[in-house]
Amino acid sequence: MSVTYIPDKIKFILWGKSAGRCQYCNHPIYLDDFTQAEFNSSYIAHIVADQPNGPRGHATESERLKADISNLMLLCDVHHRLIDREDVTGHSVDRLRKMKAEHEDRVSTLTEQPSRKSHIVLYGARIAQNDSPLSWSHAHTAIIPKRYPADRKAIEMGFQNSSFADHEPAFWAAERTNLNRNFERLVKRPITDGHIEHLSVCAIAPQPLLIELGRLISDLRHADIYQLQREPTTWRWVSDDDGIEFKLSPPPHEKKKNVALNVSLSANVDNTRIHDVLGDDTSVWMLTIEQPNNNFLKSPKTLAKFRVAARTALNAIKTEHGQDTVLNVFPAMPVATAVEFGRVWQPKADMKMVIYDQNRTKGGFIETLTIEDKDYSQGV
Numbered sequence: 001m002s003v004t005y006i007p008d009k010i011k012f013i014l015w016g017k018s019a020g021r022c023q024y025c026n027h028p029i030y031l032d033d034f035t036q037a038e039f040n041s042s043y044i045a046h047i048v049a050d051q052p053n054g055p056r057g058h059a060t061e062s063e064r065l066k067a068d069i070s071n072l073m074l075l076c077d078v079h080h081r082l083i084d085r086e087d088v089t090g091h092s093v094d095r096l097r098k099m100k101a102e103h104e105d106r107v108s109t110l111t112e113q114p115s116r117k118s119h120i121v122l123y124g125a126r127i128a129q130n131d132s133p134l135s136w137s138h139a140h141t142a143i144i145p146k147r148y149p150a151d152r153k154a155i156e157m158g159f160q161n162s163s164f165a166d167h168e169p170a171f172w173a174a175e176r177t178n179l180n181r182n183f184e185r186l187v188k189r190p191i192t193d194g195h196i197e198h199l200s201v202c203a204i205a206p207q208p209l210l211i212e213l214g215r216l217i218s219d220l221r222h223a224d225i226y227q228l229q230r231e232p233t234t235w236r237w238v239s240d241d242d243g244i245e246f247k248l249s250p251p252p253h254e255k256k257k258n259v260a261l262n263v264s265l266s267a268n269v270d271n272t273r274i275h276d277v278l279g280d281d282t283s284v285w286m287l288t289i290e291q292p293n294n295n296f297l298k299s300p301k302t303l304a305k306f307r308v309a310a311r312t313a314l315n316a317i318k319t320e321h322g323q324d325t326v327l328n329v330f331p332a333m334p335v336a337t338a339v340e341f342g343r344v345w346q347p348k349a350d351m352k353m354v355i356y357d358q359n360r361t362k363g364g365f366i367e368t369l370t371i372e373d374k375d376y377s378q379g380v
Contacts, residue, residue, distance in 0.1 A: 004046075004050040004066040004067060005067075006044060006067050006072070007067065010067060010069050010072070011044065013069055014044065014069055014072055014074050015042075015074060017069075017104045017107065017108075018074040018103060018104065018107065019107045019111070020042075020074075021074075021103075021107075022042075022074065022075050022076040022079055023073045023074050023075060023099060023100050023103040023104075024073070024075055024076070024079035024082075024083070024099060025076060025078075025079055026103070027076055029041050029042040029074065029075075029076050030042075041076065041077060042074055042075065042076070043074075043075050043076070043077060043080035044072055044073070044074060044075075045072070045073045045074075045075045045080050045083060045084060046065070046066070046071055046072060046073075047065075047071050047072070047073060047093055047096045047097055047100070048061050048062055048065050048071055048093055049062055050062055050063075050065075050066035054084075055083070055084045055085075055088045055091075056088070056091075056092070056093050056096075073096060073099075073100050083096065115197055115198070116146070116147045116148055117147065117148060117149075117150040117197065117198065118143055118147040118148070118149065118150055118197075118198040118199065118200040118224070119149075119150045119151060119154075119155055119190075119196050119198065119199055119200070120136060120139045120140060120143070120149055120151075120154040120155065120199075120200050120202065121154065121155045121157065121187065121199050121200065121201045121202070121203075122134040122135075122136070122139060122154045122155065122156050122157070122158075122202055122203070123156075123157045123158050123179070123201070123202075123203035123204075123205060123209075123210075123213055124158045124203070124204055124205060134156075134202060134203075134204060135154075136149075136152075136153060136154040138202075138234070138235055139154060139200070139202045139226070139235050141234070141235070141236060142200070142202070142226050142234065142235035142236040142237070143200045143224070143226075146224075147198065147200060147224070150196075150197075150198075155186045155187060156186075157178075157179060157182040157183060157186060157187075158175075158178070158179070158182070158205065165361075166206055166357070166359065167359050167361035167362055167366070172208065172209075172368045172369060175205075175209055176209065176212055176369060179209060179212060179213060179216070180212075180216065183213075183216045187199070187216075187217075188216075191221065197222060198222045198223065198224075199217065199221060199222065199223040199224070200223070200224050200226065201213075201217070201223055201224065201225045201226065201339060202226050202228070202235050203225075203335055203339060204228060204335055205335070206357055206368075207331045207332075207333065207335075207338045207355070207357060208331075208355040208356075208357050208368040208369045209369075210335055210338035210339050210342065211329075211331070211338050211339070211341050211342035211345075211355055211369070211371070212342060212355075212369055212371070213339055213342060214338065214339040214340060214341060214342020214343040214344075214345075215342040215343070215345055215371055216342075217339070217342070217343055218343060219343050219344060219346070223343075224300075225303065225336045225339045225340055225343075226336060227297045227298075227303070227334055227335060227336035228335065229295075229298065230294075230295055231295075237298065237299055237300050238298045238299075239298040239299040240299055240301065241299050241301045241302070242296065242297075242298045242299050242301075242302055244289055244296055244297075244302045244305070245289065245290070245305070246287060246288070246289060246305060246306060246309035247286075247287070247288055247289065247290075248285065248286070248287050248309065248312060248313050248316065249285065249286040249287075249288070250285055250316070250320070251283040251284055251285060253283070255283055255320070255321060256281045256282055256283045257279075257281040257282070258278045258279065258281060258282040258283070258326075258328065259282070259283050259285070259317065259321050259325050259326070259327055259328065260274050260278060260282055260283070260284045260285065260327070260328040260329070260330060261284075261285050261286075261287065261313060261317065261327055261328070261329045261330065262274060262284050262285065262286040262287070262288075262330050263286075263287050263288075263329065263330065263331045263332060263333050263337075263341070264286060264287070264288040264292050264332055265287075265288065265289055265292055265296070265297075265332060265333040265334065265337060266292060266293065266294040266296075266332050266333050266334055267292055267293075267294065267332040268288075268292050268332075269330055269332045271284045271286075273330075273364060273365060274328075274330050274365070276364060276365075277328075277330075277356065277364065277365050277367075278328060282328075283321070285313065285316075285317055287309060287310070287313050292332070294334065296334075297334045297336060297337065303336055303337065303340060306337050306340060307340050307343070307344055310337075310340065310341050310344045311344045314327075314344065314345065314350050314351070317351070318349075318350065318351055321351075323349075323350075323351055324351075325351050326351065326352050326353070326354060327351045327352070327353045327354070328353075328354045328356065329341075329353050329354065329355050329356065330356050330365055331355070331356075331357075332358070342371075345371065347372075347373040348373060350373075352370065352371070352372035352373070353370070353371045353372070354367055354369075354370050354371075355367075355368050355369045355370075355371065356368060
């Protein structure tokens with residue numbers, strides 16, 4: 001039996017590691033089976049005795065390990081007596097160390113949960129003449145209680161007071177370069193270094209840039225994408241499932257020279273507007289919902305269904321037209337779906353995409369960004 005004083009700190013840690021159970025039989029040592037009375041009935045046993053002449057004692061190790069938690073086991077009265085009195089020879093140092101390790105590993109495995117920390121990412125690019133309404137204080141309320149902020153500051157990307165307007169070709173080149181550089185420095189490197197485990201993304205920007213952001217995040221990152229709700233104004237999801245279903249419609253006629261994907265979710269994009277850009281020799285696929293509107297996306301379940309629908313659309317178009325076909329994308333969709341559209345695109349498997357943006361100054365859709373596998377082209 002032990003004669004060594006063991007500091008309370010060590011005792012508390014041992015109780016925690018063993019979850020208040022005997023490390024021999026797993027019986028709770030704070031509860032009487034018959035009376036259900038709760039009291040401490042534990043004993044702390046030494047694997048290598050604290051005295052050289054004790055059970056499994058050692059001339060030098062007994063002194064060195066007498067208060068070392070690696071040498072201590074939390075036991076019930078029965079098994080404390082068993083290993084120290086009744087069957088010392090049957091309980092070697094190696095056997096007891098193995099039992100202790102297995103018990104503590106089992107407790108850790110059963111109680112350990114993935115980290116709920118998340119780094120908030122804010123991405124805002126200039127939209128027409130308005131700056132993006134993004135802030136850490138608004139974003140952090142959206143992720144609680146599912147997750148909690150890993151930092152008191154958000155990872156902020158995007159231009160402040162950009163001098164370019166979105167009808168200028170220089171806007172797209174400059175904003176894309178800025179986004180890529182910021183993502184590399186502020187997100188990708190910390191992920192590679194292990195400083196970031198999860199992202200919570202709130203973004204408001206022109207849809208081509210949101211698609212590019214999604215491409216950068218990719219499907220390999222652990223990330224949650226949020227949608228700004230209008231009434232009331234919040235980044236928090238306001239529904240568990242809003243019953244929205246997505247429909248993919250193929251072109252009605254034979255295959256043509258050009259291929260386009262009409263994504264009509266927040267508004268209806270008439271195919272004539274696409275033909276105005278690409279010409280009549282164009283096969284137009286459509287991904288839509290029953291009643292397109294800019295307030296339909298209210299639940300993460302709907303966003304997850306969109307990911308499936310977008311992946312299905314890209315696969316179907318590639319199967320029909322071939323992987324070497326250029327896919328022209330005309331998006332009218334909520335910001336979160338734009339980011340997710342970029343995430344589902346796979347560089348090794350999917351077609352080169354040209355992303356268009358509706359611009360009133362230009363009187364219709366304009367070509368903005370090209371997304372392809374070869375070198376993640378920065379061109380417009």
